[in-house]
Amino acid sequence: MPTTSIRFEDIAPTRPDLEALAREAEELRAVLGSASEVKDCLVALRAWDGTRRAVETYQAKVELAFEQDTRAPEAKAAREAWDAERPRWTELVIGVKRALLEHPLRAALEAKLGRQAFALWESE
Secondary structure, eight states, X not given: OOOOOOOGXXXXXXXXXXXXXXXXXXXXHHHHHHOOSHHHHHHHHHHHHHXXXXXXXXXXXXXXXXXXXXXXXXXXXXXXXXXXXXXXXXXXXXXXXXXXXXXXXXXXXXXXXXXXXXXXXXXX
């Protein structure tokens, strides 16, 4: 079976816009807050998971590029910029997790997402 190789240089995730992410997190918390059915929560959560994955891909690329050459000005600048923005991102992620932890349908969500996810979120 042929494999397709992806070069590190070809991975070019978009730099996250923290203001847009804050609006998205706020909208997600509003949807979760008004959701009366698990399926509505899961739809919103899947969308957020896509966002989370994109941000984490960007974060990984920035960190790896910096670790490859800590003297590269572009890599250093990107790392410093993300280091400055990361606390805001963490705050947004924790806000979403709190909304899930405090949700009236938590037991049903745990049944769908797994108890371990909720245990990890609580520990954060």
